[in-house]
Amino acid sequence: MNSLLFDFTVDKESKTVFIAREFKAKLPLVWDAFTKQEILDKWWAPKPFISKTKSMEFKEGGRRFYAMTNAEGEVLGWQMHDYTSISPKTNFKFFNAFADKDENLQLPGSHWDFTFSEQDGVTTVNITIYNDSLERMERMIEMGFKEGFTATLNELDKLLTNQTHDVTP
Template identity: 75%
Template sequence: MDKASKTVSIIREFDADLHLVWDAFTKKEILDQWWAPKPFQSKTLAMDFKVGGRRFYAMINQEGEEIGWQIQDYTSINPKTNFKFFNAFADKDQNPDLPGSNWDLSFSERNGLTKVCITIYNDSLERMERMIEMGFKEGFTATLNGLELLLLQLKK
């Protein structure tokens, strides 16, 4: 996390082929299996993975209640190599709570391992600090650990 540039950088390698990892990030039926740190779950309410499209999802607590919503507006897609989206917290009617952040995800494969590089550019230092306070580092690390376990199951 670099507060000076309001940027978060994440690099993670997965023991899975590129096609499977790409699908895990771009198909709602797979995303909802891992895009939240346990015990929370992600529930995609709408998703149109195309430039100009949107993913709208809710975070679900242990009691099954929707406790927060987010939007991801897709701004660029280069199949199997990179996609970008604008992310913001939102209300249940998809009204964004600005400021937001711009995510840039790049994918590459080498020797059966897929590397995912994620750069998150925050619109403001306040938003980045909010992410930190909400435990983003620990939560997203746990989320990616969940993806790693899911990929192992899906490879079988």
């Protein structure tokens, strides 16, 4: 397979963004890349930015709290993911919001739903992002969310291309 699927659709009427992305990697490795702090911090930001997790507990009711930093380590902003549902190796969901350094949320937020499937060594990740308000979604799009998240997923693709599942993060 020469070209991997990548689709990014914005539906303003439903306040939802739909993303489908294929990775030439086995499902367990892709799942780990989305659910393990030590791997997430290697790719969950478009370069030159860096994601630095302060705390993470990947379980229903758990939370990931992290900073987006520049290359010099200066914190540009904080975000929180509250995990609301986890079905191992197939699906997880979280509520996302910006926050301050003390984990005080800046609402409204968005609800992210990740679904994973594999066929012939290619893993597809479908991401649905429902925004609590149209204004929030429009602000994210204006801030370059499509370009930034596309670059972020490309960082994951590079990482997966250079990894095998027996390599520890």
